[in-house]
Amino acid sequence: MRLAALLLLACALPAQAQFRLPSLDVNRLVDTVKNVGKAVKDIEEPEEITIGRDVASRLLGAAPLVPDPALQRYVNHVGRWLAAQTERAHLPWQFGVLDHGNLNAFAVPGGTIFITRGLLEKMRSEAELAGVLGHEIVHVLRKHHLKAIQKGAQTALAGEGLSTALRDRAGPARDKLIAFGTEMYSRGLDKSDELEADRLGIVIAARAGYDAYGLPTVLQTLQAMNAQDSALALMFKTHPAPGERLDAIGEKMQPVLDAHSSQAQLAERFVRQIRK
Numbered sequence: 630m631r632l633a634a635l636l637l638l639a640c641a642l643p644a645q646a647q648f649r650l651p652s653l654d655v656n657r658l659v660d661t662v663k664n665v666g667k668a669v670k671d672i673e674e675p676e677e678i679t680i681g682r683d684v685a686s687r688l689l690g691a692a693p694l695v696p697d698p699a700l701q702r703y704v705n706h707v708g709r710w711l712a713a714q715t716e717r718a719h720l721p722w723q724f725g726v727l728d729h730g731n732l733n734a735f736a737v738p739g740g741t742i743f744i745t746r747g748l749l750e751k752m753r754s755e756a757e758l759a760g761v762l763g764h765e766i767v768h769v770l771r772k773h774h775l776k777a778i779q780k781g782a783q784t785a786l787a788g789e790g791l792s793t794a795l796r797d798r799a800g801p802a803r804d805k806l807i808a809f810g811t812e813m814y815s816r817g818l819d820k821s822d823e824l825e826a827d828r829l830g831i832v833i834a835a836r837a838g839y840d841a842y843g844l845p846t847v848l849q850t851l852q853a854m855n856a857q858d859s860a861l862a863l864m865f866k867t868h869p870a871p872g873e874r875l876d877a878i879g880e881k882m883q884p885v886l887d888a889h890s891s892q893a894q895l896a897e898r899f900v901r902q903i904r905k
């Protein structure tokens with residue numbers, strides 16, 4: 630039973646210790662991003678990880694982690710088990726539950742993934758958690774955000790002297806840079822990236838031994854909620870509507886769903902871990 634291996638992945642470190650991310654180094658972020666505009670080749674993996682850590686530390690400043698090491702450890706176990714099934718298993722994967730009532734989840738380049746307490750509380754099984762984390766893992770695998778940063782950097786930095794931004798800490802160029810790093814998390818990715826993350830995320834969850842319907846059932850939960858609910862505002866702004874995502878999944882993924890619908894859901898274990 631592959632899922633039993635989850636328990637063996639138990640990490641002795643409290644989850645908080647895994648999130649000692651370096652504080653934002655604008656100098657490093659800017660240099661990297663600026664070079665990207667000129668570079669013909671892709672961003673190297675160590676730079677991808679560094680950019681991601683800088684962005685993650687900014688996002689953590691906006692919403693702290695839930696101060697529950699056991700919960701953080703549990704979500705890390707599930708996430709790392711999923712990531713271990715992928716071609717980028719070697720990345721420094723880390724998963725964090727943000728202490729926020731809104732429903733959201735997002736991925737940062739290099740393997741850092743956040744999910745909000747609000748979204749976690751709407752889920753009913755580990756398979757559903759795996760479906761959502763699988764979706765976010767795909768964003769990292771396929772470098773969706775990294776490519777968006779790469780593209781956006783050229784516009785954001787246009788006409789702004791890099792040295793000005795660094796010298797004048799209160800100036801508009803500096804503000805622009807700071808805003809740039811987090812902006813894409815309020816704007817969202819291309820729809821095609823989101824639908825790809827749904828499809829491949831389902832494959833990863835199924836490969837890890839979970840009921841492949843985990844992600845679709847979360848989308849059904851979202852669809853059943855009041856679309857005017859302010860807790861959904863950001864997720865609905867940054868993702869295609871749940872109904873559209875479900876349609877796209879049904880169109881392309883039905884055989885995968887059917888073949889893996891009797892795999893583990895682990896509802897009891899999930900509820901025990903989440904609602905303690």
Ligand SMILES: [Zn+2]
Pocket residue numbers: 764765768823826868
């Ligand atoms: Zn997404």
